[in-house]
Amino acid sequence: MNKKGFTLVELICSVAILVLLVTMTTIIILNVVENTNEELDEGTKLVLYNAAESYLIDNASVGANGTYTVTVATLLNNDLISETFIDSQDNKIITKDSCVKVNVTNGAMTYEFSYECN
DSSP: OOOOSOOHHHHHHHHHHHHHHHHHHHHHHHHHHHHHHHHHHHHHHHHHHHHHHHHHHHHSOOOSEEEEEEEHHHHHHTTSOSSOEEETTTTEEEOTTOEEEEEEETTEEEEEEESSOO
16 A cells, blocks of 8 residues: 555644744744844933933033033934934834933943923
């Protein structure tokens, strides 16, 4: 007798292997997308921080110590950025009312981003 086709056990094993491969691939792709979004958000904030620093250096007398707030609207009006951004992690839009707080301590600057200025 010639045996043609696959047995049920062979088919079930093949499908199980395919499901396992698809599941692993999906998990890897989702992790890559999440990491890319995090890097994009960090890059966006870095652009805002650099623009805020440029604005403060060019337009304000920055002392050795102090806290300064620069709105996104100010950065847009001074052509330091050309558009608003979307935070891909939170799906929040960084609007003109968002701001960067720059803390200066002994000439060193640290930054904090806020979606809404208080």
